[in-house]
Amino acid sequence: MAKASIAILLTIVLFATACSSSSDQAEPSTTKEASTAAESASQLLEPVEFARYMEDNPDVPVVNVHIPYEGHIDGTDSFVAFDKIADWDGLPQDRSAPLVLYCLVGNMSAQATDTLEAMGYTTVVDLEGGMNAWTAAGFELLTVEPPSAG
DSSP, X not given: OHHXXXXXXXXXXXXXXXXXXXXXSOOXXXXXXXXXXXXOOOEEEOHHHHHHHHHHOTTSOEEEOOSSOOOBOTTOOEEOOGGGGGGOTTOOSSTTSOEEEEOSSSHHHHHXXXXXXXXXXXXXXXXXXXXXXXHHTTOOOBOSOOGGGO
16 A cells, blocks of 8 residues: 555656746747847836936936826936837937836837837836836926927
8 A cells, every 4th residue: 555655646746747847937939039038138117226227327318208298207308209219310329229218107118118129229228107106106207398398
């Protein structure tokens, strides 16, 4: 009976081991996805990290891609509609140069990030949750529309 119990236990252990993954992270399903993930340094940052990034990188362009205008973060350099980002004349020639984007809730900036990455830009920083998350984290939102926002 003891040999039968050990055999059953070993079978269960072997089965469980075979069914488990050796990695906690999902691997990209294609070589192209693996390559893109390795090449892209884009980041989705929480408000505190986003504020720190802006402070640590004052020369990086900060772009509000939300339409219509519903406020902006102090330090914003440009206002470009998310669906016009590919045509923006302020895009750096160097596609590895960083760009900082945000919108109201994160959807428009995510779309703009996808567009830029498809164009070959590899370092796009996006504010997770947008201006709503920014204010929820206690940061100030400016609400006087600058002339360049219109």
